[in-house]
Amino acid sequence: MLIIDGPQYCNWSEKIFRQMREGGASAIHVTISYHETFRETVYVMETWNRWFERYSDLIVPAKTAADVRKAQAEGRTAIVFGLQNPSSIEDDIDLVEILHTLGVRFMQLTYNNQSLLATGCYEAEDPGITRMGKQVIAEMNRVGMVIDMSHSAERSTFEAIDLSSRPITISHANPSSWHPALRNKSDELIAALTARGGMLGFSTYPHHLKDKSDCTLESYCTMIARTAERVGVDHLGLGSDLCQDQPDSVVEWMRNGRWSRERDYGEGTAASAGFPPQPSWFRDNRDFGVIAEGLAAVGFSGEEVAKIMGGNWLAFFEASFGPKS
Amino acid sequence: MLIIDGPQYCNWSEKIFRQMREGGASAIHVTISYHETFRETVYVMETWNRWFERYSDLIVPAKTAADVRKAQAEGRTAIVFGLQNPSSIEDDIDLVEILHTLGVRFMQLTYNNQSLLATGCYEAEDPGITRMGKQVIAEMNRVGMVIDMSHSAERSTFEAIDLSSRPITISHANPSSWHPALRNKSDELIAALTARGGMLGFSTYPHHLKDKSDCTLESYCTMIARTAERVGVDHLGLGSDLCQDQPDSVVEWMRNGRWSRERDYGEGTAASAGFPPQPSWFRDNRDFGVIAEGLAAVGFSGEEVAKIMGGNWLAFFEASFGPKS
Numbered sequence: 001m002l003i004i005d006g007p008q009y010c011n012w013s014e015k016i017f018r019q020m021r022e023g024g025a026s027a028i029h030v031t032i033s034y035h036e037t038f039r040e041t042v043y044v045m046e047t048w049n050r051w052f053e054r055y056s057d058l059i060v061p062a063k064t065a066a067d068v069r070k071a072q073a074e075g076r077t078a079i080v081f082g083l084q085n086p087s088s089i090e091d092d093i094d095l096v097e098i099l100h101t102l103g104v105r106f107m108q109l110t111y112n113n114q115s116l117l118a119t120g121c122y123e124a125e126d127p128g129i130t131r132m133g134k135q136v137i138a139e140m141n142r143v144g145m146v147i148d149m150s151h152s153a154e155r156s157t158f159e160a161i162d163l164s165s166r167p168i169t170i171s172h173a174n175p176s177s178w179h180p181a182l183r184n185k186s187d188e189l190i191a192a193l194t195a196r197g198g199m200l201g202f203s204t205y206p207h208h209l210k211d212k213s214d215c216t217l218e219s220y221c222t223m224i225a226r227t228a229e230r231v232g233v234d235h236l237g238l239g240s241d242l243c244q245d246q247p248d249s250v251v252e253w254m255r256n257g258r259w260s261r262e263r264d265y266g267e268g269t270a271a272s273a274g275f276p277p278q279p280s281w282f283r284d285n286r287d288f289g290v291i292a293e294g295l296a297a298v299g300f301s302g303e304e305v306a307k308i309m310g311g312n313w314l315a316f317f318e319a320s321f322g323p324k325s
Numbered sequence: 326m327l328i329i330d331g332p333q334y335c336n337w338s339e340k341i342f343r344q345m346r347e348g349g350a351s352a353i354h355v356t357i358s359y360h361e362t363f364r365e366t367v368y369v370m371e372t373w374n375r376w377f378e379r380y381s382d383l384i385v386p387a388k389t390a391a392d393v394r395k396a397q398a399e400g401r402t403a404i405v406f407g408l409q410n411p412s413s414i415e416d417d418i419d420l421v422e423i424l425h426t427l428g429v430r431f432m433q434l435t436y437n438n439q440s441l442l443a444t445g446c447y448e449a450e451d452p453g454i455t456r457m458g459k460q461v462i463a464e465m466n467r468v469g470m471v472i473d474m475s476h477s478a479e480r481s482t483f484e485a486i487d488l489s490s491r492p493i494t495i496s497h498a499n500p501s502s503w504h505p506a507l508r509n510k511s512d513e514l515i516a517a518l519t520a521r522g523g524m525l526g527f528s529t530y531p532h533h534l535k536d537k538s539d540c541t542l543e544s545y546c547t548m549i550a551r552t553a554e555r556v557g558v559d560h561l562g563l564g565s566d567l568c569q570d571q572p573d574s575v576v577e578w579m580r581n582g583r584w585s586r587e588r589d590y591g592e593g594t595a596a597s598a599g600f601p602p603q604p605s606w607f608r609d610n611r612d613f614g615v616i617a618e619g620l621a622a623v624g625f626s627g628e629e630v631a632k633i634m635g636g637n638w639l640a641f642f643e644a645s646f647g648p649k650s
Contacts, residue, residue, distance in 0.1 A: 046419035
């Protein structure tokens, strides 16, 4: 079975790359930037280039769906780059094409806060897509970079769905009707996203789960089944948001970047500021098979399980990662 | 006939791109940086990306010999990026691969002055390839970026030829035995270069020509014939160094960058500081046919003319622009 997940933002190591192989991951969408500038993002790419050289038996960079299929055939995991924030394009729209050439295939228009392009889900007001945001959506559509609204506010997300000439994604979030976290999404928004061909990736990040780290596999898979009943199975996939082996300083960077002098706790609290433990049924990349079994147990057919585990993402990559054919 | 030239550093415009087509240029190696930092070089690439979009009927970016052949078949001119200085990699060897991914296929290790990598031809002393220079040569060899020593001093150039595991180039210079300019090269150096499969591109920049702007076509082509008698015809090509339509402020930037508070006149003088006029037989890209006729007139066969006009560069591109096969 072809398995695709992401975004993930792990403390990458040979151990984790081997776990990807053990779990049968054909492709992982990895985050290479939260608040980094263009130059800082390039430094991260340089680090990945060294890993691609050193661990060439385990991982390989991917820019197309064909690269993912080739990786799977070779027994390697394809790595697809994504940005969780538009900070990497700074105020320069032409960096969209430059970053696309360097392999970036996903970019969030916001990360929690207002950006130059749109509004994040933590802002009090959401005035929608900005002037530059409209231009950047058109440019991302032109070159084939996927618009990701996982951390965006609702009005901005509805507008991005409408403004984009190509399907967009909410790569890592769950329905707020299942667990009312600020980062989860309304049924109306998920319906609008998928009706236009957009993909929803189901998160395993405990703050997005009912009962958090204690969430059961059955609850998670039943939530996916309820979503499929509403919007069909063709636009659903995994979006684990796995942040394995990271020190808590990393979640502090995600939440605070360089934008605040007061400490922001995001989905955590002062008393519980760090990364929460993963649910027992998805510790890391070795556990994709557990989720697949859980999906079958709640009634999905074999074909449906294969779509959710990776087939739908692959079809989306095929349609999204280059100029519109 | 397939025609390849470069480097060129023109004040690019639709007029010049149309002249490339009129002159039948299949590929032009264009300079995108003299003293620019990495970020500034990316700005130049962004400008080229806009030209590629706007003038897609005339020009197309090329990263491989196959791209050049495709461009020729489509009646467009392939554009290959080159750097005249290693300033674009700053002090970061991993930018070699990043810039290669973005399309850079040539990099000079020096531009007249001492660099982090090697010594330029205007320095009083040439201590040879530096510690970082040896590392960068190996990295350029690994990814498939051509080492260009046109503006380098002689010992550094001999050492680069020896240290490189792949053929290198002197992309734009002439034999100093014909015209003893500081930028021209000794017969011994040209012999060493070509004996290892390296390419010499013959310059049309007047400071590199006998009788400068008054140099005759016959003198130029006879100089090429004498060179071919010494080193064979297979490693010789065009390297016009055309700087069409540029204001004199550009040659001042080339010579002074940001490295000097005193004004350096390079190959010019205080009394004659600007760009010299091109020789009458190579005004611009429309005149490749004139050079081809001049080569035939001094006795080159049709096959030899085709090699010098582009065939040799194409074979060199084929062998040089990717990982070693």
